[in-house]
Amino acid sequence: QVHLVESGGGLVQAGGSLRLSCAVSGSIYSINAVSWYRQAPGKERELVATLTHGGNTHYADSVKGRFTISRVNAKNTVYLQMNSLKPEDTAVYYCAADIGRIYWGQGTQVTVSS
16 A cells, blocks of 8 residues: 655746655555646546656656656655646646556645736
């Protein structure tokens, strides 16, 4: 079992930056990958970025070049650095861990004003 807690969301103006954190606990050595998803009002949840156990990364086309996923193993934390934010990035951002089944955090709200 894995427990995930997101933090770092908030309100920012377009063009600004935010860094989201995902603190991971539990069976961390069973984790295959950690991903960030987001869900905007009235839309389906979408994959934003993935970081595999081996260090490979994947980004949605909409965030490539602006967002960076990383981790600090000593802190059991995965980060999502978000730069050049746009109003369309407004959403609840969720952290998810894949250990054969998916565990989700509670989400953190990101609002980008124009």
